[in-house]
Amino acid sequence: MVELKTLENLFLDTLKDVYFAEQKIVATLPEMEDAATNNQLKDAFAKHLAETKVHVQRLEQVFAIIGTEPEAKTCDAILGITDEGAEIMEEYEGSPALDAGLLAAAQAVEHYEMSRYGTLRTWALELGYNDAAGLLQTTLDEEQATDLALTSIATSVVNQKAEA
Amino acid sequence: MVELKTLENLFLDTLKDVYFAEQKIVATLPEMEDAATNNQLKDAFAKHLAETKVHVQRLEQVFAIIGTEPEAKTCDAILGITDEGAEIMEEYEGSPALDAGLLAAAQAVEHYEMSRYGTLRTWALELGYNDAAGLLQTTLDEEQATDLALTSIATSVVNQKAEA
Numbered sequence: 001m002v003e004l005k006t007l008e009n010l011f012l013d014t015l016k017d018v019y020f021a022e023q024k025i026v027a028t029l030p031e032m033e034d035a036a037t038n039n040q041l042k043d044a045f046a047k048h049l050a051e052t053k054v055h056v057q058r059l060e061q062v063f064a065i066i067g068t069e070p071e072a073k074t075c076d077a078i079l080g081i082t083d084e085g086a087e088i089m090e091e092y093e094g095s096p097a098l099d100a101g102l103l104a105a106a107q108a109v110e111h112y113e114m115s116r117y118g119t120l121r122t123w124a125l126e127l128g129y130n131d132a133a134g135l136l137q138t139t140l141d142e143e144q145a146t147d148l149a150l151t152s153i154a155t156s157v158v159n160q161k162a163e164a
Numbered sequence: 165m166v167e168l169k170t171l172e173n174l175f176l177d178t179l180k181d182v183y184f185a186e187q188k189i190v191a192t193l194p195e196m197e198d199a200a201t202n203n204q205l206k207d208a209f210a211k212h213l214a215e216t217k218v219h220v221q222r223l224e225q226v227f228a229i230i231g232t233e234p235e236a237k238t239c240d241a242i243l244g245i246t247d248e249g250a251e252i253m254e255e256y257e258g259s260p261a262l263d264a265g266l267l268a269a270a271q272a273v274e275h276y277e278m279s280r281y282g283t284l285r286t287w288a289l290e291l292g293y294n295d296a297a298g299l300l301q302t303t304l305d306e307e308q309a310t311d312l313a314l315t316s317i318a319t320s321v322v323n324q325k326a327e328a
């Protein structure tokens with residue numbers, strides 16, 4: 001007999017997916033920081049790496065709240081998104097458009113995370129995990145702030161250079 | 165000698181990526197509509213399919229504006245995101261949480277698109293393709309509206325059922 005899966009299962013599956021994604025991002029951001037030529041962009045990647053390490057810890061707190069051990073589940077979406085970023089780093093190496101491409105790749109990552117954290121936050125509230133919802137909302141706020149910061153760098157600095 | 169790539173190249177590469185993604189979404193939405201059990205959600209997927217077909221045509225107009233033939237380039241990100249959606253359809257078939265999972269998958273798709281269209285719109289303006297920027301902004305507005313509509317369905321209907 002197949003067990004009927006519930007929102008609780010879906011919440012846990014998605015938590016494992018994002019736990020995998022955040023660890024992948026921790027591994028990828030230093031490569032993006034190295035590749036970037038613009039100093040504002042390098043700083044933004046370094047700052048976001050520090051934040052992302054905290055996001056991993058917050059997810060571990062959420063696992064604790066729901067009474068399970070942290071576990072990562074392969075997230076095909078983040079692998080696809082970061083593969084595209086790796087392709088940009090390779091194809092645009094030495095190009096004036098490299099930073100613009102890195103910014104776009106990073107914003108695709110941010111948007112994926114915003115979508116996942118928004119979903120997880122809503123489900124946590126639905127399931128009565130109010131403390132978990134608060135932690136997820138804090139990370140969501142930081143992802144949104146990072147996305148806005150990247151937009152600001154993109155429009156003010158990098159695109160002009162890419163055109164040169 | 166390696167040709168130095170510019171923002172123009174990056175714009176075209178990303179346009180091809182999104183052209184691939186939109187076609188993948190046109191192929192996937194009918195499966196999601198079939199799988200959904202909630203009628204509001206089925207309707208939302210049907211409406212978004214009609215819109216997405218127009219998004220494909222708008223991208224073809226953008227290719228025309230920049231003087232090239234429409235061409236799709238494999239987009240690993242959308243393949244990863246839709247693979248996750250397919251996994252949900254399989255693993256949550258017959259489950260009360262299926263619709264919540266479909267909604268989350270669809271919102272991940274919307275967020276990817278919002279990121280790409282935001283980027284393309286900014287680059288189009290930077291490159292002086294003002295008409296293309298207008299078309300890309302129109303699609304971006306529709307993706308954002310779809311995301312909000314899905315959030316509204318998620319919080320009002322589907323999650324309650326998934327908990328039952």
